[in-house]
Amino acid sequence: MRLTSFTDYGLRVLMRMAGDPDRAFTTAELADEFQVSRNHLAKVISALATAGLLQTRRGGGGGAVLARSPKDIRLGDVVALLEADQALVECFTPGNMCTLTPQCRLKARLSRAEASFIADLNQSTLADCIFQPSFL
Numbered sequence: 001m002r003l004t005s006f007t008d009y010g011l012r013v014l015m016r017m018a019g020d021p022d023r024a025f026t027t028a029e030l031a032d033e034f035q036v037s038r039n040h041l042a043k044v045i046s047a048l049a050t051a052g053l054l055q056t057r058r059g060g061g062g063g064a065v066l067a068r069s070p071k072d073i074r075l076g077d078v079v080a081l082l083e084a085d086q087a088l089v090e091c092f093t094p095g096n097m098c099t100l101t102p103q104c105r106l107k108a109r110l111s112r113a114e115a116s117f118i119a120d121l122n123q124s125t126l127a128d129c130i131f132q133p134s135f136l
Contacts (some may be wrong), residue, residue, distance in 0.1 A: 001117055007082040009036060009044045013054065014078065015131040018070040024063030044082075051081050070130060076122030088114050 012034055017025055027045055030039040045064055048054045055067045066073075087093040091100075091107050100106070 001088070001114070003079065004083065004086055005036075005040075006044055007079055009034060009041060010048055010082045011078060011129075013041070013044060013048065014045070014066070014070075014073065014126050015129050017054070017064070017066050018126050018129070019069075019131045021066060024057065024061065024065050026063045047054075047082060053078070070126035073126040074122045075124045075126065075129070076120070076127075079121055082119050086124040090113075 013025075016030065016033070027042045028038055030045075031041040034041065045054060045056065048096075049056050049064065051071060052067055053065045056062070056064045088110055089107075090096055091098050091104065092111075101107070121127060
């Protein structure tokens with residue numbers, strides 16, 4: 001399974017914040033650290049905040065912080081959330097045009113594999129992946 005860059009950066013943001021939980025991070029500083037577009041990272045942070053994983057504050061001293069303890073954030077739940085709009089294959093999408101769908105035996109297997117992937121990730125929490133850069 002291949003994750004989107006959106007999910008990749010979402011996980012990075014959470015790991016980075018978990019590694020330094022006493023400070024707020026701005027989108028600009030995280031974008032600079034990860035060498036990614038500020039606009040892209042703003043969308044990632046917005047999705048994480050909407051899901052209740054981050055709290056954001058505007059203005060001086062603002063930024064984003066974890067909204068929950070790292071031990072309460074399951075990795076599979078994060079991946080499922082951030083990948084929610086990404087179908088594994090076309091037949092998982094509304095309006096599927098695959099001509100094999102009526103007799104397909106692959107879709108159920110792929111669905112089980114995807115569920116197993118998320119379940120396996122859910123055996124770990126963000127606390128298991130805390131990242132602290134060497135420059136701290």
